Amino acid sequence: MKNKIKVFRAEQGWSQQVLADKLGVSRQAVNAIEREKHDPSLQLAFDIAYVFNANIEDVFFPETK
Amino acid sequence: MKNKIKVFRAEQGWSQQVLADKLGVSRQAVNAIEREKHDPSLQLAFDIAYVFNANIEDVFFPETK
DNA sequence: TCTAAAGGTAAGGTAAACATTACATATTGT
DNA sequence: ACAATATGTAATGTTTACCTTACCTTTAGA
Numbered sequence: 001m002k003n004k005i006k007v008f009r010a011e012q013g014w015s016q017q018v019l020a021d022k023l024g025v026s027r028q029a030v031n032a033i034e035r036e037k038h039d040p041s042l043q044l045a046f047d048i049a050y051v052f053n054a055n056i057e058d059v060f061f062p063e064t065k
Numbered sequence: 066m067k068n069k070i071k072v073f074r075a076e077q078g079w080s081q082q083v084l085a086d087k088l089g090v091s092r093q094a095v096n097a098i099e100r101e102k103h104d105p106s107l108q109l110a111f112d113i114a115y116v117f118n119a120n121i122e123d124v125f126f127p128e129t130k
Numbered sequence: 131t132c133t134a135a136a137g138g139t140a141a142g143g144t145a146a147a148c149a150t151t152a153c154a155t156a157t158t159g160t
Numbered sequence: 161a162c163a164a165t166a167t168g169t170a171a172t173g174t175t176t177a178c179c180t181t182a183c184c185t186t187t188a189g190a
């Protein structure tokens with residue numbers, strides 16, 4: 001699953017640790033999702049979109065099936 | 066995580082089995098998600114929204130955090 | 131009413147999304 | 161240059177989102 005977390009995060013000037021703290025997850029979780037090692041849960045995807053004031057569809061891009 | 070899968074499914078007149086087949090998952094998976102026993106993966110949430118011609122935000126409703 | 135389809139649920143297994151800890155490298159500020 | 165911060169990554173463990181099989185109850189059609 002492609003995502004633009006790094007772009008949104010850079011716009012806010014937040015480190016992975018700062019974002020992780022806002023989300024209540026570990027920095028490694030943010031890092032793994034950002035580098036697309038795995039997908040976030042649906043709840044976490046909502047949380048991520050929320051902290052960036054965006055919709056899930058603005059941040060995450062599934063393969064068209 | 067609240068969702069309106071049953072409503073969307075009823076609109077289309079699809080059984081859980083039919084929806085499961087369209088999604089490529091088991092009927093039990095659809096049943097468990099629909100009854101909110103657990104959340105779908107982000108990919109499956111996208112797939113569900115897609116088959117209903119909707120956005121994720123139209124189908125799934127996280128607790129505001 | 132009888133039968134078939136639909137839906138609910140339980141047991142048991144696998145894979146992946148988290149966690150924590152730890153360490154190495156890269157980047158940035160003074 | 162040095163120190164502090166940021167990032168990448170590995171090991172190991174837990175939880176949960178799936179799976180299959182199976183069985184029971186409910187609903188709907190002939």
